[in-house]
Amino acid sequence: MGSEKDKTHLFKWTNKPIVEEIEDFQDLFDVLLVDNSEIQKSMRACETILKRHESRIEEMEDAITSCEEKTIECIRELKIIKALFVCCLLMVFMYITYA
Secondary structure, rough: OOOOOOOOOOOOOOOOHHHHHOOOOOOOOHHHHHHHHHHHHHHHHHHHHHHHHHHHHHHHHHHHHHHHHHHHHHHHHHHHHHHHHHHHHHHHHHHHHHH
16 A cells, blocks of 8 residues: 555555555455355355265165056066965865865
8 A cells, every 4th residue: 555655656645544444354355255265165065965965866766666666566466366366266166066
């Protein structure tokens, strides 16, 4: 900053309290820059965690879909087994009745 001693400076004179305030603002601005960079790091970390959780959710959805398909197949097989059981039961009943 300019002062009365430095006659070659663009501002030949300055008000010292204003210079001190500007320096204080500069310190505050530096702190805000550091805080901002820390927030950006935290945001990047959160985004990474979010992507990891999204991939886990997709894996779980795939697993659920697979389980649903297997359940449907098991139900279908149980219906076939039930029909065979009923058929065998009728054959045994007919054998007992007509034998």
